[in-house]
Amino acid sequence: MFSRACEYAIKIMIYIAANESEGKRTSLKEVTQAIGSPEAFTAKILQQLVRGKLLNSFRGPTGGFVLNGEKEIRLHDVVTTIDGDHLMEDCVLGLNECSSSNPCPVHDKFLKVKETLAETLLSTMVSDQALLKGKRILRN
Amino acid sequence: MFSRACEYAIKIMIYIAANESEGKRTSLKEVTQAIGSPEAFTAKILQQLVRGKLLNSFRGPTGGFVLNGEKEIRLHDVVTTIDGDHLMEDCVLGLNECSSSNPCPVHDKFLKVKETLAETLLSTMVSDQALLKGKRILRN
């Protein structure tokens, strides 16, 4: 459903949010350890999240990453930052010209699926208590 | 959401079903023209659909593909044949050990999304009249 990078990104954000609820800043090393992801690749994803204004970063000793406190971050923000909004916006069959007025054969059938997905991503905050509780389960 | 190959597969099946409702057998050339897909790649997908028992094939002049008439084919059959059941069955975060009894942080949030998707795929037949009406809109 999501790219591998996006799966990591969601885990990253949840882990950092959980850490932050305990007042802790999170380093690359710590988060890769926590979610079991390749370090260098994870660094790239963290960069994207910083550029996308979802995280703030600090260099040097005691450095690391924190949530951008200015807005409540939703899963929707994370997904669109890494994967874009294709899943919610594009035609399921990949057609350029598909819309409610000029629908592809399956357009109507998938309206509800997309709506449920969008609603889920928009209504779920990365700092949601229900998510943070599951913090321990971010790797196998 | 689906792989490119799976998008093609869905279009292929709808097109062949529409043709078949008019008693016509469909050739590789015709379907690639109809859906605007690369011919050689489309041939591979047709092979997969034949091996998966969703289609029957005939060689030689007047050859081509027809639906396997033994069962009513659902979108679910097409998707699982090409992409597998990852979308419906696997953990959204890619965890191996994620289940209702040992859920990842977002497990519950995505239950409804997966359920809506599965329900949509299972309840939609490729010969559904609503789909065949949209036959003309399978390429840009």
Place this chain on the structure above:
DNA sequence: ATAATAAAGGATAATTAAGTCCGAATTTAT
């Protein structure tokens, strides 16, 4: 100032997905 620590960034490699090429096998019609 210096050394140590951590993120930033660029270049490259490995893997997977998407797409192509071409010859073999099968069937139809002449």
Place this chain on the structure above:
DNA sequence: ATAAATTCGGACTTAATTATCCTTTATTAT
């Protein structure tokens, strides 16, 4: 029989994603 049309199958190429390596830059503490 032969030629043409069509699917089958394997090997190959290209493009995108995932992952690694290594150097630079910024920050902290000594």
